[in-house]
Amino acid sequence: MATRTRPSSKRCAVIGGSGFLGRHLVERLVDRGYTVNVFDIRQAYELPGVSFHQGDLCDRQALLGALREVSVVFHCASPAPASDDRALFHRVNVDGTRTVIQACLEAGVQKLILTSSASVVFEGTDIKNGSEDLPYANKPIDYYTETKIQQEKLVLEACSKEKGFLTVAIRPHGIFGPRDPQLVPILVDTARRGKMKFIIGDGSNLVDFTYVENVVHGHILAAEHLKADSPLCGQAYHITNDEPVHFWDFMSQILEGLGYSAPRYHLPYTLVYGIALLLWLMAVLLRPLIQIKPTFTPMRVALAGTHHYYSCARAKKDLGYQPLVPLREAIVHTVESYPHLRKGA
Ligand SMILES: NC(=O)C1=CN([C@@H]2O[C@H](COP(=O)(O)OP(=O)(O)OC[C@H]3O[C@@H](n4cnc5c(N)ncnc54)[C@H](O)[C@@H]3O)[C@@H](O)[C@H]2O)C=CC1
Ligand SMILES: CC(C)CCC[C@@H](C)[C@H]1CC[C@H]2C3=C(CC[C@]12C)[C@@]1(C)CCC(=O)C[C@@H]1CC3
DSSP states (O other): OOOOOOOEEEEEEEETTTSHHHHHHHHHHHHTTOEEEEEESSOOOOOTTEEEEEOOTTOHHHHHHHHTTEEEEEEOOOOOTTOOOHHHHIIIIIIHHHHHHHHHHHHTOOEEEEEOOGGGGOOSSOEEEEOTTSOOOSSOSSHHHHHHHHHHHHHHHTOBTTTTBEEEEEEEOSEESTTOSSHHHHHHHHHHTTOOOEEESSSOOEEOOEEHHHHHHHHHHHHHHOOTTSTTTTEEEEEOOSOOEEHHHHHHHHHHHTTOOOOOEEEOHHHHHHHHHHHHHHHHHHTTTOOOOOSSOHHHHHHHHSOEEEOOHHHHHHHOOOOSSOHHHHHHHHHHTOGGGSTTO
16 A cells, blocks of 8 residues: 655645746745645646646646645635636636545645635625625626635535545635736726726725735635644635725726826626626627627626625634735735736836
């Protein structure tokens, strides 16, 4: 029988470690003295103390190579939320996560920390200070959310003190910061095309945007507090900046910081949502003939026009979580990190 070397508690793997959140997480883990294996379908950078394993997380054999002697696994890989490829979401987020769990058990991994999303409870209507006790969305707003729900359930149900395999899910919301490929680039692209003139609704809706360093901090706290006798086992935790902000004020601060005008004119929420729904239906029907990618998808309109902010009281209590970087400072760092997206650059 093959003997397994006892995993070191300072050796971890980050699945999805080439991505936006994953890379920030890897950098902090290295700063804290961890040895890190990155597993990703692509290699985006090199860093001392980090070894890269390129592969698809649906491939158990490939995963096993990256999990050797690893005690903690962070799983933060996912297809981009903007995709509408249902089969891909299912293959990676659901089947792939099942494979990750099997590979962890086989490799003797002790802890699995999943990056879930606060959106698993969002159905497109207001959520104010939502706690982790809210039920999963019955009607998830898109395939991304649908599969994030299934993924979170799989990981939390796999938690087993008897097997010595402990799991926890971190639910961030609206992650932003340097190198984010989504929020700031999409916003600037929309502004450059002259489409950021309108505020959807009356602009009073409060939303959580979470600085990437705070999300990383929540993940590391979760890994270090997850023990057989801790309340974390099989639980989900909201991690936010704990400073809900008016959605359109946040967008305006980023846009103005980069030299673009803030949106000024109001449009009724239901009108914009209805148009977005129609455009989305047209895009689906016409897909065999032409590829249309609407900017204002129903999902984005719902996110832009409703309240959705979450309580992180549970993370404060069980993990000792407090955001490290306040929102104002986080916006300044973020704006400074995108000189190439400034107006006129
Ligand atoms: N960006 C946001 O606002 C939020 C993100 N999340 C979650 O955070 C996690 C990280 O998101 P981001 O860093 O923003 O995304 P990202 O797209 O920058 O990173 C995802 C990484 O996963 C890798 N990946 C995708 N499919 C893979 C596969 N089959 N095998 C191996 N690697 C694969 C990609 O190559 C990429 O490097 C995701 O699980 C996402 O659902 C949750 C809440 C909010
Ligand atoms: C065109 C404008 C109306 C909106 C531009 C900004 C948006 C691209 C972002 C605003 C809220 C963001 C968000 C996500 C992606 C980027 C935004 C839609 C997520 C869907 C990413 C994945 C999650 O798990 C939830 C996020 C909620 C907020």
